[in-house]
Amino acid sequence: MAAFSTVRTPSAAEMTDLAEDFGMHLDGDLAQSYRDLVDEGLESYRRLDQLVEPKLPVRYARGPGYRPEPEEDPLNAWWRKS
Amino acid sequence: MTIGTSLLESYVPDIDVTLVTRILDAGATILGKAVCGAFCLEGSSITASTGLIPNPHNLAHAADGSSSGCGALVAAGEVDLAVGADQGGSLRIPSSWCGLHGLKPSYGLVPYSGAASLEFTLDHVGPMANSIEDMALLLQAMAGPDDFDSRQHGCQIGDYTGALNRGAKGLKIAVLKEGFARPGSDAKVDKKVRAALCRFEKLGCTVNEVSLPLHLDAVHIWIAIAREGAAQNMLKSGGVGANQQGYQITPLADASARALKQRPDDMADTAKLTLLFGEYMQRHYHGRYYAKGQNLRHTLRTVYDSVFKDYDLIALPTVTTLAPLLPDPDNCSVAQYEHDAHDSLLNPSAFNATGHPASNMPCGMIGDLPVGLSFVARHFDEESIIRATAAFSESIDWTKI
Numbered sequence: 001m002a003a004f005s006t007v008r009t010p011s012a013a014e015m016t017d018l019a020e021d022f023g024m025h026l027d028g029d030l031a032q033s034y035r036d037l038v039d040e041g042l043e044s045y046r047r048l049d050q051l052v053e054p055k056l057p058v059r060y061a062r063g064p065g066y067r068p069e070p071e072e073d074p075l076n077a078w079w080r081k082s
Numbered sequence: 083m084t085i086g087t088s089l090l091e092s093y094v095p096d097i098d099v100t101l102v103t104r105i106l107d108a109g110a111t112i113l114g115k116a117v118c119g120a121f122c123l124e125g126s127s128i129t130a131s132t133g134l135i136p137n138p139h140n141l142a143h144a145a146d147g148s149s150s151g152c153g154a155l156v157a158a159g160e161v162d163l164a165v166g167a168d169q170g171g172s173l174r175i176p177s178s179w180c181g182l183h184g185l186k187p188s189y190g191l192v193p194y195s196g197a198a199s200l201e202f203t204l205d206h207v208g209p210m211a212n213s214i215e216d217m218a219l220l221l222q223a224m225a226g227p228d229d230f231d232s233r234q235h236g237c238q239i240g241d242y243t244g245a246l247n248r249g250a251k252g253l254k255i256a257v258l259k260e261g262f263a264r265p266g267s268d269a270k271v272d273k274k275v276r277a278a279l280c281r282f283e284k285l286g287c288t289v290n291e292v293s294l295p296l297h298l299d300a301v302h303i304w305i306a307i308a309r310e311g312a313a314q315n316m317l318k319s320g321g322v323g324a325n326q327q328g329y330q331i332t333p334l335a336d337a338s339a340r341a342l343k344q345r346p347d348d349m350a351d352t353a354k355l356t357l358l359f360g361e362y363m364q365r366h367y368h369g370r371y372y373a374k375g376q377n378l379r380h381t382l383r384t385v386y387d388s389v390f391k392d393y394d395l396i397a398l399p400t401v402t403t404l405a406p407l408l409p410d411p412d413n414c415s416v417a418q419y420e421h422d423a424h425d426s427l428l429n430p431s432a433f434n435a436t437g438h439p440a441s442n443m444p445c446g447m448i449g450d451l452p453v454g455l456s457f458v459a460r461h462f463d464e465e466s467i468i469r470a471t472a473a474f475s476e477s478i479d480w481t482k483i
Binding site for chain 2: 023051
């Protein structure tokens with residue numbers, strides 16, 4: 001089964017537009033070659049979608065906290081309380 | 083300095099990089115500046131704006147790159163030493179294919195200050211030479227902090243020339259299974275590298291195979307960092323930019339900005355593709371893959387470090403193939419340029435991501451083309467690489483095996 005990934009391959013026309021933003025002329029077969037090479041290169045990003053990135057360790061229980069009512073926060077200085 | 087592109091042909095730096103000053107201090111003579119591949123983005127010496135660079139061992143084949151001029155000039159004996167930059171294998175690949183001793187040092191060991199940056203977290207610069215003795219000498223002259231380069235943290239300078247005579251006895255070598263038999267690997271290259279590794283047992287080393295499946299993903303992690311990083315940092319802003327301290331080459335920022343406006347079409351296709359691809363990923367995915375790549379490089383480093391608990395060196399083929407034939411420049415597709423570059427960096431790019439020191443040691447010939455073995459060591463343990471390489475080089479003439 002092919003690995004699930006949402007990374008989208010651009011069209012040749014999108015490559016042409018992107019090049020134009022840099023003042024580059026890219027069209028016809030060459031734009032299609034660029035599109036094909038981007039499609040191949042996206043293999044790496046599709047693979048990255050499968051890999052689990054490390055996270056900083058969470059060692060203490062944590063919740064979302066809450067926004068205190070004005071009575072609980074007379075100085076208006078709390079954003080959230082835990 | 084042109085970084086291999088005609089866009090920057092009128093740019094002349096107004097300073098010497100730290101490492102050049104150190105080389106001159108050590109008594110060497112600078113004979114010139116070698117050609118490199120367009121914006122350092124190649125693995126096959128075919129993208130420089132000045133044309134193809136042949137391999138001195140067989141002129142029909144590529145010297146490879148992107149430190150292609152360095153590889154060819156050292157191999158041909160026009161110079162004794164060269165300094166190459168290496169962000170994905172650019173000094174180890176031409177060293178392998180031209181039969182040189184080359185070393186990408188630990189990240190930060192040799193100051194990068196004043197050299198054109200491709201991607202700040204992948205930038206490395208190191209020595210290339212015809213002998214391990216010359217390579218160690220050049221490394222010794224260049225290594226150490228210069229207070230200008232924030233790539234340099236906790237630098238530990240070794241006794242590299244002293245390591246030449248210490249022998250290899252007692253070194254533990256892990257042969258990385260996943261470095262061999264990769265898609266596109268040349269079985270003859272794998273065999274030659276394994277044969278060379280067998281010789282290390284006679285030199286008093288322990289040699290065992292280890293398996294690290296994540297090595298196969300290293301290139302993907304590297305690409306996530308390199309593509310967007312190079313597009314944003316080098317191609318869009320001349321390697322000068324926000325969020326980093328250290329020496330910044332302001333005249334190069336000016337020259338790059340002018341060049342990009344003046345003659346954008348003259349950029350080599352490989353560089354254009356990196357720029358447009360990187361920009362596409364930024365515009366549509368807003369740096370999330372770059373960020374994930376940066377996080378995953380931490381996992382990758384930990385995986386190789388786990389081997390270094392039991393071993394001193396990891397060994398694998400530097401490049402999985404022999405030097406390819408030079409293409410016909412009038413009849414070479416963008417795809418061929420791109421595929422050549424991609425295939426050659428499969429093994430070496432991993433250690434730009436992790437920052438471990440990684441070398442090329444010539445270990446034999448197939449026909450008239452050299453084969454290279456790469457040793458990887460703990461951070462700042464270049465000495466072990468030099469010990470193993472010097473012992474091997476003393477025991478046998480690699481051009482005869």
